[in-house]
Amino acid sequence: GAVVSQHPSRVICKSGTSVKIECRSLDFQATTMFWYRQFPKQSLMLMATSNEGSKATYEQGVEKDKFLINHASLTLSTLTVTSAHPEDSSFYICSATRRTSGGRDQFFGPGTRLTVL
Amino acid sequence: QKEVEQDPGPLSVPEGAIVSLNCTYSNSAFQYFMWYRQYSRKGPELLMYTYSSGNKEDGRFTAQVDKSSKYISLFIRDSQPSDSATYLCAMSFNDYKLSFGAGTTVTVRA
Numbered sequence: 001g002a003v004v005s006q007h008p009s010r011v012i013c014k015s016g017t018s019v020k021i022e023c024r025s026l027d028f029q030a031t032t033m034f035w036y037r038q039f040p041k042q043s044l045m046l047m048a049t050s051n052e053g054s055k056a057t058y059e060q061g062v063e064k065d066k067f068l069i070n071h072a073s074l075t076l077s078t079l080t081v082t083s084a085h086p087e088d089s090s091f092y093i094c095s096a097t098r099r100t101s102g103g104r105d106q107f108f109g110p111g112t113r114l115t116v117l
Numbered sequence: 118q119k120e121v122e123q124d125p126g127p128l129s130v131p132e133g134a135i136v137s138l139n140c141t142y143s144n145s146a147f148q149y150f151m152w153y154r155q156y157s158r159k160g161p162e163l164l165m166y167t168y169s170s171g172n173k174e175d176g177r178f179t180a181q182v183d184k185s186s187k188y189i190s191l192f193i194r195d196s197q198p199s200d201s202a203t204y205l206c207a208m209s210f211n212d213y214k215l216s217f218g219a220g221t222t223v224t225v226r227a
Contacts (some may be wrong), residue, residue: 031215032217034213034214037151038132040157041219041220043123043205043218043219043220044161044205044214045217046214046215049213049214091158093160095160106163106215107163108160108161108162109155110159110160111158111160
């Protein structure tokens with residue numbers, strides 16, 4: 001099967017610090033990875049689309065300088081929340097699309113719960 | 118108006134009942150339609166994936182797409198307590214980007 005992992009699963013940090021979240025496709029090469037955030041009882045909101053070796057494409061309203069995305073290889077993308085504040089507390093989920101897939105299926109990671117104090 | 122509207126629930130059914138979930142959407146350009154299951158504090162898991170209008174069946178799950186009405190459904194037959202989760206509909210154009218519904222929380226009572 002297609003497995004996507006995220007690390008860490010949970011992080012608590014102080015306001016003003018930066019937090020890095022890793023997303024890995026464990027058994028396939030991902031041409032594209034997506035980053036979402038999800039507030040309690042709300043849907044997933046796409047933050048950015050990340051293609052290996054190129055700059056990420058951010059959705060309207062998402063601050064590029066605050067949410068830094070790096071997609072250095074076909075199996076790893078990172079999201080860094082810079083100078084985090086309490087309003088950044090959320091559930092961050094990544095997904096990855098298989099390189100050889102002809103469809104539009106995405107495989108999701110288990111998510112990272114970020115709490116900013 | 119949201120791009121994808123989903124019945125908020127929550128929905129509680131007895132074991133063995135049929136679970137019926139629905140979403141409507143506003144943009145007729147959507148071509149790919151998906152249903153995901155999400156357990157608490159976990160990432161979504163793809164259940165059903167359909168292209169264009171029609172029905173698709175996979176075991177106890179049936180997905181229906183009516184593009185003329187901009188309406189999609191998911192039916193779960195012979196529901197089990199293990200089906201208790203949040204179900205998210207999602208839709209896509211041709212560029213991999215998904216638009217999600219808010220999700221319906223389902224509880225199947227033993």
